[in-house]
Amino acid sequence: MRRQAxxxxxxxxxxxxxxxxxxxxxxxxxxxxxxxxxxxxxxxADLLVYSDKARLNPAxxxxxxxxxxxxxxxxxxxxxxxxxxxxxxxxxxxGDVTVIGLxxxxxxxxxxxxxxxxxxxxxxxxxxxxxxxxxxxxxxxGDTLTLEGxxxxxxxxxxxxxxxxxxxxxVSFEDLQTMKSNDAGVQxxxxxxxxxxxxxxxxxxxxxxxxxxxxxxxxSSDTTTAAPASxxxxxxxxxxxxxxxxxxxxxxVDQITxxxxxxYLLLFIVVTIVTGVFFLILTVQxxxxxxxxRALGASRADVIKPILIEVVLVVLVGSVLGTAVAAGLLEIxxxxxxxxxxxxxxxxxxxxxxxxxxxxxxxVRRVLQVDPVEAARRRGAS
Amino acid sequence: MSIALKxxxxxxxxxxxxxxxxxxxxxxxxxxxxxLDGLSRSQTGPYxxxxxxxxxxxxxxxxQVQRSRVSADALTDQGLDDVAxxxxxxxxxxxxxxxxTATGNTSSDxxxxxxxxxxxxxYGYSMSSSVxxxxxxxxxxxxxxxxxxxxxxEVGDRLVLGPSAEPMTVAAIVDDLSAGAPTLxxxxxxxxxxxxTINPALLPPSGQHLALIAQPGADIKASTVVEQVDQIDGxxxxxxxxxxxxxxxxxxxxxxxxxIIGVTFVVSLLVVALFFALITLEQTRLYAVFKALxxxxxxxxxxxxxxAVVLTLIALAVGMAISAVLVAALPPTLPVRVLPTRxxxxxxxxxxxxxxxxxxxARRLLRIDPASSIG
Amino acid sequence: xxxxxxxDVRKVYGDxxxxxxxxxxxxxxxxxxxxxxxxxxxxxxxxxxxxVAGGLLQATSGSVVVGGTDISGFDGRELAAxxxxxxxxxxxxxxxxxxxxxxxxxxxxxxxxxxxxxxxARDRADSLLTDLxxxxxxxxxxxxxxxxxxxxxxxxxxxxxxxxxxxxxxxTSSLDSELGxxxxxxxxxxxxxxxxAAVVVTHDDRIxxxxxxxxxxxxxxxxxxxxxxxxxxxxxx
Ligand SMILES: Nc1ncnc2c1ncn2[C@@H]1O[C@H](COP(=O)(O)OP(=O)(O)O)[C@@H](O)[C@H]1O
Ligand SMILES: [Mg+2]
Numbered sequence: 001m002r003r004q005a006x007x008x009x010x011x012x013x014x015x016x017x018x019x020x021x022x023x024x025x026x027x028x029x030x031x032x033x034x035x036x037x038x039x040x041x042x043x044x045a046d047l048l049v050y051s052d053k054a055r056l057n058p059a060x061x062x063x064x065x066x067x068x069x070x071x072x073x074x075x076x077x078x079x080x081x082x083x084x085x086x087x088x089x090x091x092x093x094x095g096d097v098t099v100i101g102l103x104x105x106x107x108x109x110x111x112x113x114x115x116x117x118x119x120x121x122x123x124x125x126x127x128x129x130x131x132x133x134x135x136x137x138x139x140x141x142g143d144t145l146t147l148e149g150x151x152x153x154x155x156x157x158x159x160x161x162x163x164x165x166x167x168x169x170x171v172s173f174e175d176l177q178t179m180k181s182n183d184a185g186v187q188x189x190x191x192x193x194x195x196x197x198x199x200x201x202x203x204x205x206x207x208x209x210x211x212x213x214x215x216x217x218x219x220s221s222d223t224t225t226a227a228p229a230s231x232x233x234x235x236x237x238x239x240x241x242x243x244x245x246x247x248x249x250x251x252x253v254d255q256i257t258x259x260x261x262x263x264y265l266l267l268f269i270v271v272t273i274v275t276g277v278f279f280l281i282l283t284v285q286x287x288x289x290x291x292x293x294r295a296l297g298a299s300r301a302d303v304i305k306p307i308l309i310e311v312v313l314v315v316l317v318g319s320v321l322g323t324a325v326a327a328g329l330l331e332i333x334x335x336x337x338x339x340x341x342x343x344x345x346x347x348x349x350x351x352x353x354x355x356x357x358x359x360x361x362x363x364v365r366r367v368l369q370v371d372p373v374e375a376a377r378r379r380g381a382s
Numbered sequence: 383m384s385i386a387l388k389x390x391x392x393x394x395x396x397x398x399x400x401x402x403x404x405x406x407x408x409x410x411x412x413x414x415x416x417x418l419d420g421l422s423r424s425q426t427g428p429y430x431x432x433x434x435x436x437x438x439x440x441x442x443x444x445x446q447v448q449r450s451r452v453s454a455d456a457l458t459d460q461g462l463d464d465v466a467x468x469x470x471x472x473x474x475x476x477x478x479x480x481x482x483t484a485t486g487n488t489s490s491d492x493x494x495x496x497x498x499x500x501x502x503x504x505y506g507y508s509m510s511s512s513v514x515x516x517x518x519x520x521x522x523x524x525x526x527x528x529x530x531x532x533x534x535x536e537v538g539d540r541l542v543l544g545p546s547a548e549p550m551t552v553a554a555i556v557d558d559l560s561a562g563a564p565t566l567x568x569x570x571x572x573x574x575x576x577x578x579t580i581n582p583a584l585l586p587p588s589g590q591h592l593a594l595i596a597q598p599g600a601d602i603k604a605s606t607v608v609e610q611v612d613q614i615d616g617x618x619x620x621x622x623x624x625x626x627x628x629x630x631x632x633x634x635x636x637x638x639x640x641x642i643i644g645v646t647f648v649v650s651l652l653v654v655a656l657f658f659a660l661i662t663l664e665q666t667r668l669y670a671v672f673k674a675l676x677x678x679x680x681x682x683x684x685x686x687x688x689x690a691v692v693l694t695l696i697a698l699a700v701g702m703a704i705s706a707v708l709v710a711a712l713p714p715t716l717p718v719r720v721l722p723t724r725x726x727x728x729x730x731x732x733x734x735x736x737x738x739x740x741x742x743x744a745r746r747l748l749r750i751d752p753a754s755s756i757g
Numbered sequence: 758x759x760x761x762x763x764x765d766v767r768k769v770y771g772d773x774x775x776x777x778x779x780x781x782x783x784x785x786x787x788x789x790x791x792x793x794x795x796x797x798x799x800x801x802x803x804x805x806x807x808x809v810a811g812g813l814l815q816a817t818s819g820s821v822v823v824g825g826t827d828i829s830g831f832d833g834r835e836l837a838a839x840x841x842x843x844x845x846x847x848x849x850x851x852x853x854x855x856x857x858x859x860x861x862x863x864x865x866x867x868x869x870x871x872x873x874x875x876x877x878a879r880d881r882a883d884s885l886l887t888d889l890x891x892x893x894x895x896x897x898x899x900x901x902x903x904x905x906x907x908x909x910x911x912x913x914x915x916x917x918x919x920x921x922x923x924x925x926x927x928x929t930s931s932l933d934s935e936l937g938x939x940x941x942x943x944x945x946x947x948x949x950x951x952x953x954a955a956v957v958v959t960h961d962d963r964i965x966x967x968x969x970x971x972x973x974x975x976x977x978x979x980x981x982x983x984x985x986x987x988x989x990x991x992x993x994x
Contacts, residue, residue: 010659014652021645028638035634053545057501059475062545062581089444096444096630165631180583183449188583236545251475251501252562255424255717259417262712266413270406274653277399282660385857385868392856392898671852674813675914676841677869678834752840753813756804756848756926 008314011278015318015352016325018271022348023326025267026341029260036256037247038160039100039128039168044111045196046205048246049080049212052237056249058085063192063236068103071195071238074211076203082192083108084176087164088147088183097147098168101176108196109158109170116141116156122175125152128161128168139167148179197240205242212240268348275352276359279311283360290364300368307364311356319349386685390692400657401693407650408701408732409708411643415724416709418639420717422632427526427559428471428505429625431513436607437471437625438594441618445628447473451590452617460614464607466599469509470591472573476580478502478566480533481540481549500532501563504543504580506573509595515554517569522553529564530555531714541566544580560717647735654694654739658686662743666750673752682747683740690740691733698729760922760954761787761810766819768805768977779805780816781977787954789921792945794968795958802977803958804849804926810956811844811924812836824921841869845915845923845953847944849930851907853899859910860886860895863917878917885913889943905936912944916951923948923955929964941967 034041040048049071054061065082072080081104090097102108105119109126118126125145130138139145143154152171162168173190180188197212199205216237247253283290290303323345390397423430428447429437438457443450457468479499510516518524523543529535539552543566550568559565568576570591577585586592596619598607604621611619626632662669669682702725709718768780779802787793797803808814809821812828813836820829828839840846853862863882864874886895889909899907908928915923928944929937941964948955957968965971973980 007660007663010652010656014649014656017645017649017652021642021649024645025642028641032634032638036631051545053477055477055499055501057475057477060477060501060580087446087449089442089446089449091442096446096449165634183451184583185451185587191581191583255715256421258713259421259716259718262716263414263417266410270410273406274403274649277403278653278656280399385854385865388861389856667852668854671848671854672869673837674811674840674846674848675866675869676837678837681869752837753808755852756808756811756813756846 007282008310011282011314012318012321014278015275015315016322018275019319019322019345019348019352020326020329022267022271023323023345024329025264026344026348027326027330029264030341032165033253033257033260034160035162035165036253037250039098039110039163040243040247040250042110042112042158042160043196043243044107044109044198045243046199047197047209047212047240047242049195049197049238049240050193052213052239054239056239056241056246057251058193059251061193063195063238065190065192067192067238068195070215071197071212071240074208074215076200076208076211077197078200079104079107079198081107081196082173083194083196084173084180084191085163085193086176086180086183088179090145090147090167092145096164096166097145098163098166099147099176099179100163100168100170101173102170103173103192105172107198110161112158113156114159116154119155119171122172123150123152124155124171126156126158126161126170127154128163129157129159130167139169145169148182150175150178150182195238209240209242212238268351271348272352272355275315276355279356279360280362282310283307283364294368303368304361304364307360308357311360312353315349315353315356319352323349386688387692389685390689396661397689397693400653401697403653403657404650404694404697404732404736405701405704407646407653408697408728409705411646411650411728411732412702412705412720412725413708413718414639414643414646415728416705416718416720418636418643419721419724420719421635421639422626423558423719424528424560424717425562425629425632426626427528427565428473428503428561429622431556431559432471432509432511432595433513433622434598434604435511436596436598436604436611436619436621438596438611438617438619439592441616443618445618445620445625447471447593447625450592451586452592452594453590454594455589456614456617457594457596457611462596462607462610464599464602464610465596466602467509467597469507469595469597470570471593471595472506472570472577472586472591473561474504474573474577474580474584475563476502476504476544476576478529478541478543480535481542500529502529502543503561503563503565504573504576505565505567506570506591507567508570509597513557513559514567515556518553518567518572520569520572521549521551522568523550523572524554524556524567525552526556526559526565526567528558528560529566532564543576546579548576548579647731650732651735651739654690654736655742658690658740658743659746662686662746662750667755669747669750670752670755673750674755679744679748679750683744686740686743686747687737690736694733694736698732759786760789760791760824761785761956762820762822763806763810764820764822766809766816766821768802768809768814769817779977780809782819783974783977783979784819785972785979787922787956789954790949790952792948792955792957792967792969794965794971795956795974796960796962796965796971797974798960801974803960803974805977806974807924807926807956807958810922811846812839838870841866841872842918843920843922845918845920847908847911847915847923847925847928849927851899851904851911851931853907853910853914855899858896858898859891859902859906859913862899862910863913866914866917882913882917885916888947889913904932905940908932908940909943912940912947916947916953919951921953923953925955925957927959927961928957929959929961934963937961937964 050056050061051063068080068082071077084101086099088097088099109118114129127139139154141154141156145152177190199208293303438452439445439450440452454470477499508517515524523541535552537552537555541550541552542548543550574585596607598604608619608621611617672682709720712718763783763785766780766783770777770779795803795806809816820827823843831839854865857865860882863885864878867874867878886892891906891909894902894906928940932940945967
């Protein structure tokens, strides 16, 4: 009985670790991806409009100041507002902050606010909640910071609102411009990176996308106050995409999600096969006593039932333990890794359970085929 | 002990399950490590291009090149005798395509099929290194291998850069220097001209660069130069390793993958420990006979360790071969880089892990009573 | 000097209510060259006597002297070396190593304690196998041998390290009468020709002819010294 207990503990521990590995990887990888894409995925905008020369790269997209009004004239567009971005150092916190400048402080930021409120005037900022990698620098309501000479007070936070795997501040476009100009040492032209678009109710987004893409280059774009170089630069056509497509198109996201998908698949295959191997070892190991049971007149069901019970028990207890430990670990490290997704966890458990049962049965089948008389003849040291 | 090996050869089916599990774990470890190094390398090419040199940035930039502004002559007249040469580095993101294959840059509907247009990082530089040739002439560009994996480009081909499709001739192809995207390298004046057409807001004021690169003199350590430059007001210096460490994405990826690799090792330990614990249970009688015939617990443990090592070695060989096939089958644009040193780490780590796993049977072996062999 | 000297040996298993006195003040002496049989009903303490004499278990009290060496105070490591060099075991259940050939099962005992398999060891294994009529079976695994052949391999293994004392537990229990006789003949021949001492535990009275001396054990006590053969002298069989 002691033997049985020790074996049960070992096996359950192994399953728990495998489940932990799966859960941990899944959570961490999605947190890492969301640190890059969260700001776009959880945005208020239905569509994002970039320069058609930017290949959907916010860092490469430059739009003239009249872009927002041109887009808002399109049928089916409820609201459109220009958005700029930059990255600056928070000297006091010794970390980097991505700054999103909103021309309309009520639109173009994160869809949901977790604590506090949105910024309503220059000098205020809505900060992304601590997320992957921001463990060294994080901001809460009431914090103040200075970026390139602009004093900001954090008035709210939003979950999953980060860009560039770091803390992100949603501020007024004016503040962003001041930061950029202070950073460059000269007045920089006021150009947007993208235009955030809200669709009117019941409008087909593909139609609107097509219309925006068809706007083309304005006939004459030197109506702005921008310097000549940037005027020609900003005289581009548009490329509109929905949020998730915009997130997928961020540079590096493709590579990272593809990498993680491949790794997850590999991990999953390894975990399920290793689980199967465990149960195979176990059942093969019990073969002699099972054969003996058969010799003593046990029915097939008598042999199969205890094995089935053991597999289910081990997988369930192991999975619960593994999930609990993973959830606990992630809760402690929530600031950097996010939390466990229950659906993925449940799915993994079910698959491991199935494989455990299948591999146990594979070896029990061999036992059931052994001639019971053989049991009596076995001798020797093994 | 050859008895242990004979058992392995003559009863391989007993050891098959643990061998399969170990082999799979090797594959997992190698691929994880490949992504760990690949992802980090794919972000840090420009730093690796100046391996051994010292990066000099403004001290408010937190070692982020994009945000640094340094005067071109910041290091001259500073009496830095230990510095043999000084170069600069400027960087901006843009797009590039082989001339004639880009979708028309003023056409209004290019939403989907801009397949030949690539995100690239454009670097201006002045100092050659072990990877980079001398800075090319005006109108010429050095490209890295990563770009050739994404589009069909050779030396002598013409590329168009940026929104206004500036034509450039490929002067050389260098090793993969990805910085999240393929990298293109031009001389300093060309960089200013091109970035002026991309986004003038990114241009540092004239006479300034994003970073300077100081090459330590012969026999001078990078750390010595770092210390000296740090003394200069307004400047912060770092060697390549520290520059890479300052990239939060790289840090996070490293932390993530290291954690996952760590858990994988723990799983391997458990697999081996569980397997040998079961084998010991199964063979209690045999081990009791060995003990009755004069074997010590230590000899039995040695036997199990030998089996663990041999099993792991075979699993390593086969697992690495499978990994090589898998890696070769992955799309070439994926950032997987299998480094020999990392393979060695995986091998040593797994050998140690499985020996420990085998040794965990010590208590069970010790408890086996030689008297139980009799009667 | 006698091959084995037991003086007032007690062996108690368990404690408290579960206490079982398996050997109760047993004193016994086995001369060099003597073949002693121990007879007794099941549960009388025969196997316990062998395990104590062979250094598999320490006696609860009393002294166990083998070939002049008192092993009573030995620790596990010393006992292991003692068993390897001084005792040859023939187990009731044969206990051959299933993945080793007949020859390797003999050589096995040479490898423990850091020993090497040298030419001398190989020659000895081959000559033993030849003596036991197994020369052409040397390369076979136990599963390829008959019960009698397996028992012969076990005898060869017990003699491999030239131990002065051979302990044999129920050698014929799994063999039929004729095979049992053959195996006993071989065993006696090997032991006598080498001038060794042996203690054979059995309750098979068909093989008592092979004994130099027979003692009875009942409830852990030696009852009679009912030797029907000439004591402590080679019987010349
Ligand atoms: N390991 C043990 N633990 C407890 N009691 C034991 C143990 N081994 C033997 N005994 C008991 O000691 C007595 C003698 O056993 P044993 O020496 O095996 O007798 P025999 O070999 O003559 O059949 C029996 O009563 C048996 O139950
Ligand atoms: Mg007995």
